[in-house]
Amino acid sequence: MNRVKLKNSQRRNSYRILNGLPFDVIRQYGQLAFDKWFNQLVLGDNLIVLKNLLQIPQVKGKVRLIYIDPPFSTNQTFRVGEKRTSTISPSNQDKEAYVDRLRGKDYLNFLRVRLSLLRELLADDGTIYVHIDYKIGHYVKVMMDEVFGKNHFINDITRIKCNPKNFPRKGYGNIKDMILFYSKSSEYVLNEPRVKMTDEDIIRLFPKIDKYGRRYTTTPVHAPGETRNGRTGKPWRGLFPPKGRHWRVSPEELDKLDQEGHIEWSSTGNPRRIIYADEKIRKGKLLQDIWNFKDPQYPKYPTEKNLEMLKLIVEASSKPNDIVLDCFVGSGSTLFAAELTGRRWIGIDSSKTAIEIAEDRLKTIKKASHPFAILELTKVDL
Ligand SMILES: C[S@@+](CC[C@H](N)C(=O)[O-])C[C@H]1O[C@@H](n2cnc3c(N)ncnc32)[C@H](O)[C@@H]1O
Known part of the structure; x- marks a missing residue:
């Protein structure tokens, strides 16, 4: 930024704060306007x-x-x-x-x-x-x-x-x-x-690897709290959410997640949501x-x-x-x-x-x- 040369006479009392003490402008960069x-x-x-x-x-x-x-x-x-x-x-x-x-x-x-x-x-x-x-x-x-x-x-x-x-x-x-x-x-x-995830973070947070080599982790599809009447308390694919819990999203949304390949089914028929590392890395970690x-x-x-x-x-x-x-x-x-x-x-x-x-x-x-x-x-x- 270019310095603006000031004459001695311009320095004194060139800036007075309302009702306050006067300040000298010793040096300035760019053109000052005291109302801006x-x-x-x-x-x-x-x-x-x-x-x-x-x-x-x-x-x-x-x-x-x-x-x-x-x-x-x-x-x-x-x-x-x-x-x-x-x-x-x-x-x-x-x-x-x-x-x-x-x-x-x-x-x-x-x-x-x-x-x-x-x-x-x-x-x-x-x-x-x-x-x-x-x-x-x-x-x-x-x-x-x-x-x-x-x-x-x-x-x-x-x-x-x-x-x-x-x-x-x-x-x-x-x-x-x-x-x-x-x-x-x-x-x-x-x-x-947010900050960048390190390689160590990625391995720790996404420990599983699918058949295409994509790193991922899984999280429950249900959350604490029972909902008797809402849609997240209704059965999905014949399954009720576990006692005292409700589905995180509606059964229709769970269907959509499953179609998109975002649900992993265990050998005992237990669904979990898949979170892929490559979908999260860009956002970084909190x-x-x-x-x-x-x-x-x-x-x-x-x-x-x-x-x-x-x-x-x-x-x-x-x-x-x-x-x-x-x-x-x-x-x-x-x-x-x-x-x-x-x-x-x-x-x-x-x-x-x-x-x-x-x-x-x-x-x-x-x-x-x-x-x-x-x-x-x-x-x-x-
Ligand atoms: C720890 S240094 C700050 C370093 C700065 N954070 C940096 O990244 O370079 C503390 C500064 O406070 C200033 N200082 C100490 N007492 C002061 C006061 N009463 N009024 C204004 N500045 C003061 C010192 O001159 C010193 O430059």
């Missing part, structure tokens, strides 16, 4: 920026999906150019990325206020994913129950983050972290996420709550998350053109996933290094759906 949507990458403390977003009617209560990956209270300083980090520009070598020093109740309070603001920004049918580690994650779960309501807790997703480690440790190797998934209300967007998405081996940012995982989250929990928000952007993985899948996005980070890396990544997208701007809170001279 543009994607935003904001440099600053997310507390101030989230409060400002709550002033914008097009954003407050309109965000369909939030993914955040905050610091994990590790008491560490993270640098770009360390160990497994590859930089996209040599000037980023060994730059400080961010400092993660908040501990205990200070950390939890830091997160609590932000989660409360994020809840306000979410659409009624929106959801939030909070990526966190196994040390602090359980405290965060209790706090999220408080902010979003225990009844809006959907999943604690186990994410396999790396290969097993073989160095000695008094304890079990830690190869997972967690993603806490909550909704704002009981009605929320979720596009049934994703469960253990995910295997290892982080990049040579990340652009020290805590960069797996892009495929973020694309999955974005596609599962939002629709094209929805607003996706990440207020701990880092290298911009969420925003990149949102842009690639045709969503609108807002990102915030207090680290200049993070903003530069996310910007470098986002501007590589050739056909962006909207222009985007790098914004910073206007500095007021006292």
Whole structure:
């Protein structure tokens, strides 16, 4: 995407949120029109920026999906150019990325206020994913129950983050972290996420092979519950459904299935429905709550998350053109996933290094759906 050069005079006060604080446009890609949507990458403390977003009617209560990956209270300083980090520009070598020093109740309070603001920004049918580690994650779960309501807790997703480690440790190797998934209300967007079946899955789920070499499995043609008067309680081919059960479909439909070769009869005359592997493979299998998405081996940012995982989250929990928000952007993985899948996005980070890396990544997208701007809170001279 092409950068639009701005004169110094154009930068100051060029964007003022209704009743809110003024922001400078630091850089822009594509032509901005302030009455039309543009994607935003904001440099600053997310507390101030989230409060400002709550002033914008097009954003407050309109965000369909939030993914955040905050610091994990590790008491560490993270640098770009360390160990497994590859930089996209040599000037980023060994730059400080961010400092993660908040501990205990200070950390939890830091997160609590932000989660409360994020809840306000979410659409009624929106959801939030909070990526966190196994040390602090359980405290965060209790706090999220408080902010979003225990009844809006959907999943604690186990994410396999790396290969097993073989160095000695008094304890079990830690190869997972967690993603806490909550909704704002009981009605929320979720596009049934499916993943490809592996060869092992196919052999396990479809253990039988017919005379043409087609893999298949069989399932009962009846289900629990007795129906005395309905058609699914009537005899089929002289057989009644077993006691306390009814046919899954009407006798006419069972006839049709049999004609199409979808019923297997046992030697004792017991019918079962045939499910062929090749008819199911294309659809994939439903994703469960253990995910295997290892982080990049040579990340652009020290805590960069797996892009495929973020694309999955974005596609599962939002629709094209929805607003996706990440207020701990880092290298911009969420925003990149949102842009690639045709969503609108807002990102915030207090680290200049993070903003530069996310910007470098986002501007590589050739056909962006909207222009985007790098914004910073206007500095007021006292
Ligand atoms: C774990 S990293 C996020 C990594 C990101 N998910 C990725 O894929 O690259 C956490 C980020 O939160 C940012 N951060 C920490 N405190 C913040 C605050 N108060 N406001 C905005 N950003 C903050 C840090 O600068 C850091 O970039």
